[in-house]
């Protein structure tokens with residue numbers, strides 16, 4: 012099944028080998044245990060930093076690898092194979108959501124403090140945008156930041172925040188001008204030891220159980236204006252411009268997990284005998300597998316197309332949304348059908364598809380739902 016793609020150089024393949032070896036030793040053996048314990052080992056994250064995996068495409072002057080986007084593709088493809096989806100989600104938010112925001116919008120002082128420690132794996136970041144009353148409709152958020160001399164006072168609450176319970180710093184979206192809609196949102200970087208910040212709940216969820224997803228409260232959190240990320244009242248546009256790497260990594264995670272799920276199901280179906288022949292030899296099942304393999308290939312190509320454009324610095328809004336919705340919907344179909352191919356055994360916790368199925372459901376919701384991706388595509392088509 013392994014194919015060579017022109018995007019990957021010898022250097023990328025060496026990186027693939029070292030991520031694979033790291034996962035084999037430090038991640039795969041613990042994936043199940045972390046899921047049960049509802050927490051991946053933070054030392055695995057720290058080791059990834061030490062090995063240079065967290066800053067692959069960050070500038071060398073901050074300790075990064077200075078590589079291209081294909082290095083991130085390689086890293087996440089291998090991380091998914093480890094089966095530790097919770098760690099994958101945490102690292103995905105850290106390197107593909109918060110770090111691109113820092114690289115694009117942070118000032119030099121902020122980069123020295125947050126980007127350098129993030130690359131080393133010495134600090135963990137999160138992005139808090141969603142609120143109980145403001146999900147897809149980001150601009151309707153209620154959290155406020157009110158100027159008070161040279162400081163801002165932040166009040167409000169955020170929900171469903173990945174890394175929220177363990178983060179050292181969080182990029183928080185706030186309203187700085189209540190009447191200005193999209194033009195009244197500002198992002199702040201907040202250290203999680205700032206008085207008034209509270210993790211009110213670690214949320215209990217169906218999948219990705221080893222990653223933490225939290226509800227956060229901000230009560231009179233005082234931060235200096237130097238903590239503004241980027242520009243005052245430009246937060247909405249900053250968030251939107253940083254959605255491409257987030258959606259790309261979700262798409263990468265989805266096709267890679269779908270490939271893994273189908274491989275598991277194929278191996279099983281070739282061995283499992285019913286009605287005198289392997290389950291895989293019943294034509295309905297063989298055709299089903301052929302269809303799923305085709306859909307995975309299509310979703311991978313769609314993602315590679317968007318990744319290639321992103322890598323070359325081109326506008327890839329439409330391509331990323333297409334890859335995000337299609338790939339995550341296909342991956343959900345694949346894990347569901349792969350589980351079906353394994354019959355009752357597929358539903359059992361002792362087989363990996365039970366968790367793959369639970370872990371996948373959220374991928375068509377986070378980072379903007381399938382409906383929101385379609386809305387974006389309609390706009391890029393001028394509809």
Ligand SMILES: Cc1cc2nc3c(=O)[nH]c(=O)nc-3n(C[C@H](O)[C@H](O)[C@H](O)COP(=O)(O)OP(=O)(O)OC[C@H]3O[C@@H](n4cnc5c(N)ncnc54)[C@H](O)[C@@H]3O)c2cc1C
Nearest residue numbers: 138139140141146147171172173224376377378379380382
């Ligand atoms: C495990 C997990 C991790 C998350 N991590 C983070 C994080 O790190 N940071 C963060 O800020 N957020 C995070 N989120 C939040 C996530 O991004 C939101 O859940 C998502 O954007 C959807 O928002 P919502 O849940 O409020 O749904 P809603 O916006 O209420 O949507 C409900 C339904 O209505 C549909 N809908 C909404 N608007 C439209 C429309 N205009 N047209 C058609 N259909 C529409 C949606 O597609 C969906 O089906 C996370 C969520 C989860 C569950």
